[in-house]
Amino acid sequence: MSKLRSASEQVYLEVKERILSATLPGGELISEGEIASEMGTSRTPVREAFLRLEAEGWMRLFPKRGALVVPVADGETEHVLAARLLLEADAARVVARGPEHVRVDLVRGLRANLDAQRAAAADGDVAEFSGLDADFHGLIVRAGGNPLLVTFYIGLRERQRRMTARSLNRDPRQLQSIIDDHVHLADLVEAGDAGAFAVADDIHMRRVHGLPAPTAVGTEGGAR
Structure with missing residues (x-):
């Protein structure tokens, strides 16, 4: 469980940094499989990281489609x-x-x-x-x-x-x-x-x- 939590934390930090540095621009749609493959992990920690990012307002999750990086809102x-x-x-x-x-x-x-x-x-x-x-x-x-x-x-x-x-x-x-x-x-x-x-x-x-x-x-x- 601790290893899973650590993997989830690593994915969370990496993806969030990409969002904050605009490497992942607003409006980009990414998949769990894509990030899991890049980071050499299973989909489970990626899913946990995505849920955390959604809770913070950085992502919007769409089942079977992927995760949308939420753009900077109007105003x-x-x-x-x-x-x-x-x-x-x-x-x-x-x-x-x-x-x-x-x-x-x-x-x-x-x-x-x-x-x-x-x-x-x-x-x-x-x-x-x-x-x-x-x-x-x-x-x-x-x-x-x-x-x-x-x-x-x-x-x-x-x-x-x-x-x-x-x-x-x-x-x-x-x-x-x-x-x-x-x-x-x-x-x-x-x-x-x-x-x-x-x-x-x-x-x-x-x-x-x-x-x-x-x-x-x-x-x-x-x-x-």
């Missing part, structure tokens, strides 16, 4: 980005008004993350880069010091990763432009300019995910 990108902007802009304000050592530590972490982003971009590793991108923004939220908001943000991370990987697979040239945007955001955090950070973060996220530019800009909260 989901806009909703995720709006939630992220609220959390990140709020954290940037808290950091700007807080102790200097918090801002210094955050900027150090952002710069280290940027070095890792450059390495992933040089290798063309979209899966790694999309994770680092999510971590970059997550560092800012964590620095705000509100554990409830951090927990909420963690819940958005997987959706964020998938959307970023999807955008990068469509246009790999965005790797460098995302890094450039992140450098600018880190500079604004270092300068303590929370208002400019909110505006720049909104523009950055919209550009990456192909959404229209904001129509109105506030001084502290970004686009509305």
Whole structure:
């Protein structure tokens, strides 16, 4: 039983990573037999993994037909980005008004993350880069010091990763432009300019995910 559980866990992690990295795009139909053959296992652990992914909303199972990778829903990108902007802009304000050592530590972490982003971009590793991108923004939220908001943000991370990987697979040239945007955001955090950070973060996220530019800009909260 433990071996079966381990095989199921391995299949679950592998297939979920393919979904989050957009290697398995939304709308793709895959079969238990296909994955079982690839991973050298029986269909039973694959079935268990698929059921788990369906429960989490990543797949929809169709008996005797296979498993459909659930596409990003209409409006989901806009909703995720709006939630992220609220959390990140709020954290940037808290950091700007807080102790200097918090801002210094955050900027150090952002710069280290940027070095890792450059390495992933040089290798063309979209899966790694999309994770680092999510971590970059997550560092800012964590620095705000509100554990409830951090927990909420963690819940958005997987959706964020998938959307970023999807955008990068469509246009790999965005790797460098995302890094450039992140450098600018880190500079604004270092300068303590929370208002400019909110505006720049909104523009950055919209550009990456192909959404229209904001129509109105506030001084502290970004686009509305």
